[in-house]
């Protein structure tokens with residue numbers, strides 16, 4: 001395998017491992033816990049590093065996960081105490097751990113390969129330098145294997161607890177009565193987020209972890225509201241962002257992590273405008289049509305009411321302007337639309353309901 | 368006194384004071400984390416400002432940061448208003464994607480053959496020691512404008528934060544009020560980026576206000592206290608990091624602030640947890656005494 | 665000829681594409697005590713918000729005392745639903761009541777002696793004079809409602825809109841509010857109240873508007889509250905209430 005391919009594969013593995021817990025984070029409206037956890041784990045990594053003095057020890061992961069859980073616990077404790085609101089509580093805890101981590105690094109680890117830049121920004125370009133040797137054979141970069149293991153774990157947990165996660169995400173009360181503990185699932189999810197964030201930190205940095213956990217699932221959410229489809233779409237969008245981000249980075253000779261994050265954003269922007277269900281452009285066009293349609297129905301109701309009262313007083317476009325407080329242009333447009341739809345006929349300035357129009361008006365009233 | 372330490376002290380206390388004051392409104396509006404998104408979103412603005420002008424002037428950097436922070440804020444609002452995506456995810460996306468884009472630009476700048484590109488990375492983690500008189504002047508100007516705005520629109524901000532619908536019914540243009548308040552918040556955040564960095568700036572917005580809220584039930588007192596907490600943390604953080612070797616300023620300030628928050632959560636009169644526990648114990652004791660007396664008679 | 669307090673002409677309003685109010689056409693004369701009644705989700709809050717210009721209608725217009733709302737802002741007092749604000753906000757009762765003066769003050773100006781006097785007087789009128797400096801989260805539901813009423817009173821308006829002022833309040837507060845409503849009417853003010861309880865309707869109000877997306881009836885309470893109308897509004901469930 002060439003180093004380039006190794007980087008791309010690693011990036012895709014990281015991306016897939018991140019989006020799976022990410023889907024549940026955004027559905028449960030706790031997306032920013034990924035930001036909090038991925039910053040806070042710095043402290044756990046640094047403290048464990050001082051104890052074991054080895055940057056590749058699995059104990060680093062234990063320290064980091066412990067800090068992640070501690071962040072969640074402390075945040076929850078502040079929220080429960082009712083002294084502060086949720087947003088403030090989230091924003092208070094992680095800077096403390098991050099600051100402790102940064103201070104420890106700059107005071108005691110000045111000349112070791114553990115600096116804040118690496119944690120935050122990561123450098124996946126270095127991934128191929130760190131080889132995984134097994135029985136004397138070179139099996140590829142360590143990052144690929146460690147993230148691969150985390151991906152397998154995340155996939156396994158997803159398959160195992162799919163039903164429970166779905167229920168606890170969409171209907172907490174029901175989940176509790178059926179016997180799953182939503183609290184347990186929540187902390188399980190947060191543990192998974194912590195493990196994934198630590199695994200990814202020296203490969204891609206915490207910012208890309210946040211980008212991958214939140215952006216592809218949000219993009220998928222614009223395209224579908226079925227959970228299973230959302231997961232599959234998130235994975236695909238994540239992989240597409242990873243590959244295109246790598247291409248962009250090598251073309252520009254720029255940060256790979258930054259480029260992948262940018263690409264997740266680009267994918268989101270495309271969906272934001274063009275998603276068939278939620279896109280800004282599509283809803284704009286649809287709401288314009290709905291407004292016309294709605295106004296046309298109002299006109300029909302008006303005509304029917306006055307038809308019943310045997311007056312022809314209000315059935316001209318001019319009177320519509322007056323009565324509904326519409327502009328002349330808008331009234332004409334609505335009249336034209338209603339004629340096109342076959343709801344009314346026009347005789348000079350007078351408007352008359354057709355049988356179809358009367359039916360539509362009656363349906364609108366019953367609505 | 369050392370010139371550098373003096374600059375750092377003035378700069379840090381200024382940042383603490385202004386972000387404390389404006390942060391009160393962010394916390395009360397339940398928009399604390401918007402600060403996190405704004406500060407991260409500022410990074411590409413700084414980088415673009417440099418790429419376009421090729422000049423290293425604090426005013427230009429801050430202008431770039433403000434524009435980018437502003438665009439980020441508007442995007443968060445638009446996403447929340449027009450799609451199913453909730454605020455937390457919108458904030459997280461803007462935060463990480465803008466920051467990632469900023470990194471791309473920073474790496475591009477690193478590759479440029481120009482000499483005066485150093486200093487840009489200071490904005491990532493903050494580097495108070497690099498504050499120059501020129502920077503502090505710019506920060507002073509921004510601080511004065513921000514605090515003056517807060518003073519001028521005090522009544523409107525209070526009404527808007529407490530009851531938006533009522534403000535509208537009274538005839539106040541709430542959209543414009545929200546715009547001004549957000550602009551002032553963006554200014555306060557951008558002002559602190561060089562000193563504490565993109566990542567920790569949100570703590571400067573949240574922590575002093577969170578602490579101040581515990582001590583008082585008056586808005587003006589909360590804002591004043593928050594500004595004081597911010598300034599004191601800034602000042603003492605700057606001093607500590609000035610005299611202890613290898614102690615970065617931003618994280619030190621944040622830790623001091625967080626200590627104040629913890630003390631406030633535990634010991635503040637009325638709202639403090641230990642205070643409450645103590646109060647409850649007193650009450651039980653009194654009650655028990657009364658019961659005993661009744662029993663005797 | 666005096667203009668009607670409120671004239672709503674062919675008002676239709678929709679959230680996205682679901683109509684919430686259909687073709688509302690009402691005229692409320694000055695000096696009445698009117699209850700807006702209808703089932704949950706009938707659009708009562710929406711109607712008030714549309715009249716106050718907080719929501720933009722798809723069609724139709726609203727006039728207050730013969731002119732658009734924007735020109736009559738100072739003649740209208742508003743009591744929103746209690747649950748719409750964060751009662752943990754750091755402020756006291758007097759300060760909230762003072763907010764009622766902000767519209768008269770306009771931009772930048774701070775409340776002066778006269779405003780404080782008016783606010784204290786309003787607190788007294790709702791029986792909350794002793795609670796002026798009490799933090800608002802330490803007030804009971806009924807007391808919070810009275811603070812909101814006092815805030816509307818200092819607006820010194822001609823027409824008052826109140827959204828569910830009787831919900832979640834104690835009996836004493838309910839009585840105090842009713843007394844206040846009658847007092848306001850005696851002064852010639854028009855009061856429009858979203859109300860829930862059909863049983864107290866006749867006792868508290870003289871006019872009623874029965875609403876359920878469409879307007880079902882408006883007029884003096886006895887004329888509006890017929891079993892026929894109620895069936896139209898509530899779908900048969902409430903024939904029970906009509907004696």
Ligand SMILES: Nc1ncnc2c1ncn2[C@@H]1O[C@H](COP(=O)(O)OP(=O)(O)O)[C@@H](O)[C@H]1O
Pocket residue numbers: 679684702703704705706707708709710711
């Ligand atoms: N902001 C909103 N967006 C969409 N629908 C809304 C909104 N507010 C209210 N509705 C809907 O409009 C209808 C009327 O609501 P509302 O006026 O609050 O009813 P009421 O006050 O009579 O209980 C309800 O069906 C409600 O679900």
Ligand SMILES: [Mg+2]
Pocket residue numbers: 708709710
């Ligand atoms: Mg309502």
